[in-house]
Amino acid sequence: MDCELMVKCRKCLFMRSSHLFGAVHSILSLLFVLFSDRAFAESDVVNFLEEYCLECHDMETAKGEFVLEPLHFDFTESSSVDVFQKILEKLETGEMPPKKKARPNPKNKKLVQNLIRSAFKKAGIRPLIDHKMQLPEFGNHLNHEMLFDSSKKQERSYSPPRLWRLSPFIYDHMIKGLGGLRHVRAVHQPFALDESKGVISDYDSGKFAEEATLKLLMMNCQSIAEYQTVGIEKRDHEGVMQRHRRMPNEFRLFVESNSKSSLAQLRAAIQFEYKLILGREATESELIQAIEYFGKAQANAGRILGFQSMLVSIMLKPEAVYRLEVGLGEKDTTGRRRLSRNELAFALAFALTDKGPNDIRVGGEDGKTLFEIINGGELDTDLGIRRVVKQILDENDMSTADYTMFAEDHKIRNTRVLRFFRDFFGYHHATRVFKDENRIGIDSGFEAERLVHDADQFVMHIFDKDRNVFSQLLTSNNYFVAYPGSYEKFKKDSNYIRNNVNDANFKDNEKYIARLEAEGKTPIPIEGTSSRTYVKFYNLNPETWGYQTKQPFPLNADQRAGILTHPAWLIAWSGNFDNDPIRRGKWILEHLLAQTIPDVPLSVNAVISEDRRLSLRKRLEVTEAKECWNCHRKMNPLGLPFESFDDFGRFRKNEMLDEILSIFPDRHRNARVMPVQTNGGIEDSGDSSLNGPVADVFELVKKLSKSTRARQVFIRHAFRFWMGRNETLSDSSTLIAAERAYLENGGSMKSMIASLLSSDSFLYRK
Incomplete structure (x- = not known):
């Protein structure tokens, strides 16, 4: 490039x-x-x-x-x-x-x-x-009704030419392909993403390889070149210096031998590095350039250093830093250029996975790679693209056994889909919300990581079923709780807590198992009383609840309905000591109603009273002041129905007052209580059928799940995630087609994604 x-x-x-x-x-x-x-x-x-x-x-x-x-x-x-x-x-x-x-x-x-x-x-x-409209937080400023107005003649869709900086996940996968290098800790992650809650993190705009990033990249490239040739010395966990090396056979002649190498051998070494780092073969001109570079570097620094320098030059090619999507294909009558086959191969691969097109096989282990399919002309039509996208999504279902995929990814997984759900709902931020464990009343009961894993399985199970996905995400009470991934894994964990006599919790486990089995119930496959108590967040009693070996299973429909009543989401959108109706209401406005709320003016003291003799709803009345109410009149009624839950995500009927610790009655039984007021409403949503009062959170999510506008806003956010940018009015036909694909296929999110990735917005540049 x-x-x-x-x-x-x-x-x-x-x-x-x-x-x-x-x-x-x-x-x-x-x-x-x-x-x-x-x-x-x-x-x-x-x-x-x-x-x-x-x-x-x-x-x-x-x-x-x-x-x-x-x-x-x-x-x-x-x-x-x-x-x-x-x-x-x-x-x-x-x-x-x-x-x-x-x-x-x-x-x-x-x-x-x-x-x-x-x-x-x-x-x-x-x-x-013009700049602001490219930022994630400005996506909703575009008129929603105009985007989905099929009665007007629509401009043919396209995206601007772009260099999209690689995500840290793509870079990490590339490093993973080098073997044990990342375990040597000689390479550091040079890229970062916006980790703000509820924001699509991987956009094509606003992310550059600035000076600090390039310096770290160059250091990484030098470490990789050494690792592939002479090796890297690092101390192990015992402080002993060890040399770590993984040298390809193609490199040995240039490192371990003084004999003269042939041109063919040098070309083979260059091609190996191109395939490993860039995921493609070098062109003839690139081969000539690398050969000439090696000759000059060898003359100046010697054979080994010259060879390392040539490897570094390959690793610093622009496409090792950016995704190149400028439109090198044919130009149409409107001035748009289609992505070339090579561009399309990487665009699809990185849209669906963190792997290059040569690492993705379609049709099983013996199937063709995505690169082979594209170069064979099978994806020259929109229909062909939709077929292959659906096939990749279907073949690589993330079964419940794979919920730890971010730690282990031996096969292709729908990591990108799960990442979308995390970015959209923001529930994985539950681990970042500080909660005082003393308020729980046990030593280690606040295990937000477990709740996030449960939520991961919840959303991906719905995605895998692929029926009425949006509605199910907002209303299903079929949850995963402490599920290890499969029945086989459950048996393994159960055997561990039964038989591991060296475990510090063995005696407690033994008593617990005997008591549950005497009652004809299955024990929870988690060792230790304090660890098992995390099921309290679902209003389950860890001492008496019989574990469900077949999951998901239905929780009380009067207490749970969809991801917005999941403890992980509720904790993520709570404060350290209280619920946060304002931010919860703002999330619904922005993510399901395409509304915008301006930032709080610097002159406004945005705090509420800490007088805990009053309910949170009462303390929020300060936001009804004239200068505040224009925004809060829409946020508060959407967030207050979630008062059915405490700030740990547990369903409740009474709110406990007075001291903070008093909200846990098992430790503070004399706390004052008052019935929770759960009513709220929807105002100025843009959908007249939605507007009006709601009795509680369950009526709220039910109304949202049936709303055309809410579904369309969900699709808009999916567009932003898979396109890496905000939608424009020229993308109207793409969004309308994506919604049609979703509806005509029974609420299929896979069909919606296939529609987006075969659209002109994805395929053309102008």
């Missing part, structure tokens, strides 16, 4: 601060300087601002600390630019004017937007909103 093209594709967009200080400068003056039609600008733009904006943004009112007067006439000042950036952003995202105020004619609004854009262009200023 040409370096100039790489710079073009990944040029960083300059972003300036949007905080507003000082007065707004005259739009009239701006247009007077930059436009020939001055009267038109004055009558349309200034009147527009006076009619729709000045009421709230004059000197006296100054809502949001944003003022449109007094007027000044110098557009060269940065404060004037900041103001117009803000105006353009609010108009294009539809945030202003507010819905309860008079709304402008769409044509007039578009006119103002175009005039500001033209002015920016002539002044050499890039609109900040």
Whole structure:
């Protein structure tokens, strides 16, 4: 890939601060300087601002600390630019004017937007909103109704040419292919992702190989080259220095022999490294380039160092850092370019797995590789792509036995699908929420990792069944609890706690097993009383509950319904000592209703009372203040129904007051209680059938599971995950087709993914 093209594709967009200080400068003056039609600008733009904006943004009112007067006439000042950036952003995202105020004619609004854009262009200023609309948090600012309006003629879809920085998972798999190198700890992960809760983490924008990343990459490449040739010395766990090496046979002649190598042997060594690191064969020009490089490096540094230097040059090729998707295929009549076969091979491989196309076999162990299938022309049609995508997803079902796949991945797994669920729901962040174990009343009962594994199995089981996936995710009460993955694994764990006399918990285990079996029940296959008590999070009694060997199994339908009532999700979206109705409501607004909530203004003290004599609902009444309620009137009613659960995700009917420790009655039996108030509602959802009160969380999730809008928003987030970017209006036909594929195949998420990965949005660049 040409370096100039790489710079073009990944040029960083300059972003300036949007905080507003000082007065707004005259739009009239701006247009007077930059436009020939001055009267038109004055009558349309200034009147527009006076009619729709000045009421709230004059000197006296100054809502949001944003003022449109007094007027000044110098557009060269940065404060004037900041103001117009803000105006353009609010108009294009539809945030202003507010819905309860008079709304402008769409044509007039578009006119103002175009005039500001033209002015920016002539002044050499890039609109900040163009950059912001590429960020995950701005995805919902695009009009939802327009995206799914099939009555309008849709533009043919495409994605922009891009260099998409490799994910840490792809890089880790490449290192894994080198053998035991990562266990030597000589190579470090150079890439990082946004680990914010509820955010699609792997986007193509905003992630670059900056100086620090490149330095670490170069260090890694040097370590790998040494590991493949002379070896690396590292101390083992006992402090003994050991040499670690894994040298391919193709390299031995250049490292262990002084005899002259043939050109064919050098070409074979180069091809080996290309296949290992880049997942493809080197082209003839690349072979010639590497051979020439080796010759020069050998002359300067000697045979071994020269050979290592050549290996490093291969490992630092752009495609070892970025996914190259610029559209090297044929150009169509609209100016779009299709991905070449090579580009498509890697795009599909990394969309479905963390492995290259040569590592993915379709049709079993003896089947063709994805590279072979593509080069054979089988994926030159959209139908062929959908067929192979479905086949890969079907063949590589992540059975319940594979829930530990992030630690062990000996076969292809649907790791990407599970990663989508984790990014979307955010339940895996339960392990990062601090909870005081003293509040649980046992030594080691807060084992959030187990809850996350249970949630992983829950979502992937629904995905594997592939029927009414969205609805099942929100309503199913068929849960996994302490399931080791298979009946065979259950027997192995059971035998361990029965027979391992050296285990510190052996006597307790023996008594526990005898008592449960005397009652005709199956013991939980977890050693130790404190560890078994984690099932309390599901409102199960660890001393009396009979373990279910066939899972998933139904929990009480009056206590659990879908992932949003799973302890892992509830803990992830809780605080350290309380529930968090606000963030839970915000999650529903953003992830199921395509709504946006602005950041809390710096001038707002966003805290609630710590007076625990009051219920949390009562303490939240402070958010009903005039300056807060515009946002909280939508968030609070969505989050408060989850008060049916405490902040450990346990179902409850009463809320305990007073001291924090008092919420656990087994330790503080004299705590005051009051009945939990679980009512809430949905307001301004964009779907009139959804709006209205709900009695509790179960009515809420049931309504959401049946909502067309919520399902479509789920598909929008899936688009963002598998495309690596936010949707645009040109992607409308892609989203409509994905929803149709989902519905026509019985609520099949696999069909939806196949539709996305065979769409023009995925296949074409422009």
